[in-house]
Amino acid sequence: VEAAIPEPQRAAWIKHTPKPFSTPEEFEKDAIRHIETTLARSMYNCDELAAYSGTALAFRDRLIMSWNQTQQQHTFADQKRVYYLSLEFLMGRALDNAMLNVGQKDVAAKGLADLGFRIEDIINQEHDAALGNGGLGRLAACFLDSLASLDFPAWGYGLRYRYGIFKQEIIDGYQVEVPDYWLDFNPWEFPRHDVAVDIQFYGHVNRYQNDEGKTVSQWEGGEIVRAVAYDVPVPGYGTETTNNLRLWSSKAASGEFDFQKFNSGEYESSVADQQRAETISAVLYPNDNLDRGKELRLKQQYFWCAASLHDIVRRFKKGGHAWKDFPNQVAIQLNDTHPTLAIPELQRILVDVEGLEWDEAWIIVHKTFSYTNHTVLPEALEKWSVPLMQLLLPRHLQIIYDINLQFLQFVERTFPKEREVLSRVSIIEESQPKMVRMAYLAVIGSHKVNGVAELHSDLIKTTIFQDFVKIYGPDKFTNVTNGITPRRWLHQANPRLSALIASKLGSYDFLKDLTQLNKVENFVQDQEFRKEWREIKLANKARLAKHIKDTTGLEVDPKALFDIQVKRIHEYKRQQLNIFGVIHRWLALKALSPEERKATVPRVFIFGGKAAPGYWMAKTVIHLINQVGKVINADSDVGDLLKVVFVEDYNVSKAEIIVPASDISEHISTAGTEASGTSNMKFVLNGGLIIGTCDGANIEITREIGENNIFLFGNLAEDVEELRHGHLYGNYQLDEGLAKVFDEIRNGRFGDAQAFTALINAIVDHGDYYLVSDDFNSYCKTQELIDEAYKDQEEWLTKSITSVARMGFFSSDRCIEEYAETIWNLEPQKPKESAALDA
Numbered sequence: 001v002e003a004a005i006p007e008p009q010r011a012a013w014i015k016h017t018p019k020p021f022s023t024p025e026e027f028e029k030d031a032i033r034h035i036e037t038t039l040a041r042s043m044y045n046c047d048e049l050a051a052y053s054g055t056a057l058a059f060r061d062r063l064i065m066s067w068n069q070t071q072q073q074h075t076f077a078d079q080k081r082v083y084y085l086s087l088e089f090l091m092g093r094a095l096d097n098a099m100l101n102v103g104q105k106d107v108a109a110k111g112l113a114d115l116g117f118r119i120e121d122i123i124n125q126e127h128d129a130a131l132g133n134g135g136l137g138r139l140a141a142c143f144l145d146s147l148a149s150l151d152f153p154a155w156g157y158g159l160r161y162r163y164g165i166f167k168q169e170i171i172d173g174y175q176v177e178v179p180d181y182w183l184d185f186n187p188w189e190f191p192r193h194d195v196a197v198d199i200q201f202y203g204h205v206n207r208y209q210n211d212e213g214k215t216v217s218q219w220e221g222g223e224i225v226r227a228v229a230y231d232v233p234v235p236g237y238g239t240e241t242t243n244n245l246r247l248w249s250s251k252a253a254s255g256e257f258d259f260q261k262f263n264s265g266e267y268e269s270s271v272a273d274q275q276r277a278e279t280i281s282a283v284l285y286p287n288d289n290l291d292r293g294k295e296l297r298l299k300q301q302y303f304w305c306a307a308s309l310h311d312i313v314r315r316f317k318k319g320g321h322a323w324k325d326f327p328n329q330v331a332i333q334l335n336d337t338h339p340t341l342a343i344p345e346l347q348r349i350l351v352d353v354e355g356l357e358w359d360e361a362w363i364i365v366h367k368t369f370s371y372t373n374h375t376v377l378p379e380a381l382e383k384w385s386v387p388l389m390q391l392l393l394p395r396h397l398q399i400i401y402d403i404n405l406q407f408l409q410f411v412e413r414t415f416p417k418e419r420e421v422l423s424r425v426s427i428i429e430e431s432q433p434k435m436v437r438m439a440y441l442a443v444i445g446s447h448k449v450n451g452v453a454e455l456h457s458d459l460i461k462t463t464i465f466q467d468f469v470k471i472y473g474p475d476k477f478t479n480v481t482n483g484i485t486p487r488r489w490l491h492q493a494n495p496r497l498s499a500l501i502a503s504k505l506g507s508y509d510f511l512k513d514l515t516q517l518n519k520v521e522n523f524v525q526d527q528e529f530r531k532e533w534r535e536i537k538l539a540n541k542a543r544l545a546k547h548i549k550d551t552t553g554l555e556v557d558p559k560a561l562f563d564i565q566v567k568r569i570h571e572y573k574r575q576q577l578n579i580f581g582v583i584h585r586w587l588a589l590k591a592l593s594p595e596e597r598k599a600t601v602p603r604v605f606i607f608g609g610k611a612a613p614g615y616w617m618a619k620t621v622i623h624l625i626n627q628v629g630k631v632i633n634a635d636s637d638v639g640d641l642l643k644v645v646f647v648e649d650y651n652v653s654k655a656e657i658i659v660p661a662s663d664i665s666e667h668i669s670t671a672g673t674e675a676s677g678t679s680n681m682k683f684v685l686n687g688g689l690i691i692g693t694c695d696g697a698n699i700e701i702t703r704e705i706g707e708n709n710i711f712l713f714g715n716l717a718e719d720v721e722e723l724r725h726g727h728l729y730g731n732y733q734l735d736e737g738l739a740k741v742f743d744e745i746r747n748g749r750f751g752d753a754q755a756f757t758a759l760i761n762a763i764v765d766h767g768d769y770y771l772v773s774d775d776f777n778s779y780c781k782t783q784e785l786i787d788e789a790y791k792d793q794e795e796w797l798t799k800s801i802t803s804v805a806r807m808g809f810f811s812s813d814r815c816i817e818e819y820a821e822t823i824w825n826l827e828p829q830k831p832k833e834s835a836a837l838d839a
């Protein structure tokens with residue numbers, strides 16, 4: 001613990017510690033000071049961007065104070081911390097969240113109005129921090145919000161990509177990727193040039209005898225790249241706790257380019273080293289649920305794991321504890337297998353650097369780590385080739401082989417008669433070339449493994465980790481159903497609904513204990529309440545309609561049924577099922593009589609989402625959606641009865657506009673493929689109903705809100721394998737309705753039919769792996785039920801209110817509390833008054 005600060009210094013410090021603003025005037029003073037001095041702008045050239053910057057800097061000052069205090073208190077408390085290692089943090093915008101979490105948004109709104117600005121316009125100036133692909137990265141961001149809001153001592157560790165997920169433009173109906181350079185002005189990060197770690201790559205391993213006559217291994221030679229820390233404050237809601245997200249940036253270890261080379265005329269190669277180093281943290285890999293095995297990706301993973309572990313070990317050593325206490329001070333959660341190299345890295349540090357015995361070290365490692373699996377899709381399970389790992393990380397490969405040897409010996413002792421088990425569970429796949437199976441390494445090196453929804457957690461136990469359940473017993477495997485933060489996904493995205501609920505419940509306490517939402521059910525028959533609920537939904541739809549008009553020029557009627565599917569474009573998520581359904585609906589509409597048309601509910605289908613740049617089939621789906629939209633939106637015969645929109649560049653800040661505006665949203669993955677899904681929770685929390693398959697968290701949502709409040713369809717996970725098998729052996733009959741849809745596409749109704757051949761062939765010729773045809777009829781029938789249900793607006797409203805009231809379970813706070821209790825063994829650290837800390 002730090003030495004006491006002598007009195008005169010302490011008094012001066014306490015006297016002059018900046019006091020955060022608490023009135024609009026004080027906010028204005030801080031914002032203007034920053035605009036004038038930090039930004040060197042004046043009243044005469046203060047545009048919206050400058051006003052945003054001044055506002056952000058004023059709030060940043062506030063966050064820094066509580067951030068410093070939190071870190072100081074956590075250091076003094078010397079208790080266990082959790083470290084969340086994730087290659088992705090899809091944070092979105094920070095300002096609105098900071099204002100709400102410190103409870104000063106009204107003050108800022110008033111102050112900005114005094115200066116002639118609308119707060120919404122100022123918030124819109126901010127660039128999203130888009131360091132993630134989709135659900136997995138957004139989950140990490142929700143977890144950080146909950147960890148801070150619940151006062152858990154926690155750090156996130158990630159990479160500071162110069163380019164986050166690409167910006168999507170739609171040109172002539174095709175996706176075009178544009179780089180996302182987001183660091184021009186980022187007030188939310190603090191470079192820590194003094195926190196730098198040198199990371200080694202390549203080289204070789206030497207074995208020699210040390211002074212005590214013990215044989216030791218030493219990793220030598222190779223290349224060094226420097227990791228520099230950038231810290232991002234993460235404010236909790238309604239608490240002084242502000243945690244830290246540490247992102248590593250790569251640079252050349254020498255810091256500069258090679259002057260010697262430069263002087264001798266080798267200009268290009270003199271900067272090449274520098275550039276090569278900087279490349280490591282340059283860009284986020286834009287794949288969702290896919291592993292491509294690229295060398296640079298492996299470099300990113302090791303760079304980030306090694307820097308983070310170095311930092312964690314350094315902090316642990318400052319506390320002066322014995323090594324065996326490491327797991328009592330440190331919990332490390334692996335967000336998917338991306339950080340699995342942290343396991344052999346900690347073993348290497350303990351054995352090679354700190355001189356612990358192998359077994360002693362391994363007990364520590366195993367107690368420290370836990371691993372979350374986020375997918376069962378085989379193409380997403382990470383494997384690295386042994387030759388690549390041998391080249392890049394020779395010592396780690398040896399350690400992995402040693403871990404494997406010990407593990408296989410244990411398996412052999414436990415199951416002496418089952419020799420085939422050994423090759424099935426070996427970390428090394430005996431292929432050509434040999435591959436390191438990262439998920440197996442993660443399971444073996446962790447004390448707990450969890451899935452992200454009940455069905456998914458059951459599935460991993462019967463599929464990919466079946467043998468490991470036999471080996472370790474079932475207790476090692478557990479479920480923690482995902483959750484979302486109600487601060488961003490209700491209070492921030494839907495302030496009017498949040499305020500309406502607060503007015504009935506008497507406070508905003510439900511934002512910290514979402515189960516309190518159940519009291520909303522008491523008001524389901526309150527006419528005034530119902531009216532406001534309906535008005536809020538309509539206003540949210542009007543806001544989205546305006547966004548659509550502004551960005552695409554298309555007019556949609558907010559009174560129509562808004563049917564939304566926004567998520568990454570992937571065959572397993574089945575946007576193709578949705579768009580085929582739209583074509584089917586269009587054909588049916590055109591066959592209706594004028595009277596029948598009058599009785600038809602107008603619908604707007606809204607799509608959004610990015611395709612991985614190399615995922616050709618997904619890009620074809622985007623193209624088809626846009627082509628269908630072009631034809632249908634121009635068809636005066638159906639007019640407003642049917643519209644199709646593709647919202648460009650779906651991201652977190654767009655989700656905040658889209659999510660509150662749904663009547664129906666679609667979560668229609670082939671059963672057993674979507675591990676959880678989290679947007680399903682966001683939509684229902686905002687009063688939208690959902691159409692979905694019995695997959696991922698849809699199942700638990702149904703259990704909570706009741707079967708009457710959700711539209712389920714399609715085959716069950718338990719039947720998928722048999723159906724697929726049937727397809728491959730000729731037991732295949734294309735759905736009749738779908739056949740008609742395909743005829744239209746083939747006839748060139750939506751432009752060049754050739755462009756969509758692959759999409760159709762995947763279903764008719766290549767086994768229909770995702771069961772689009774098997775589920776098509778059930779899907780269309782369910783959509784008809786939705787049409788009917790929507791006609792009874794009162795009943796629909798009742799479903800909407802009831803569902804929201806029953807969504808309390810899906811807060812990421814509940815989820816984090818489960819992790820803390822059952823996996824991390826972690827206690828919160830309530831913030832003390834600053835005076836108490838000073839004493």
Ligand code: GL9
Binds near residue numbers: 136452674
């Ligand atoms: C995912 C699953 O596909 C989702 O179903 C799940 O909700 C999230 C969070 O647990 O994890 N796994 C996965 O690889 N992605 C997910 O969204 N994809 C990415 O975001 C990269």
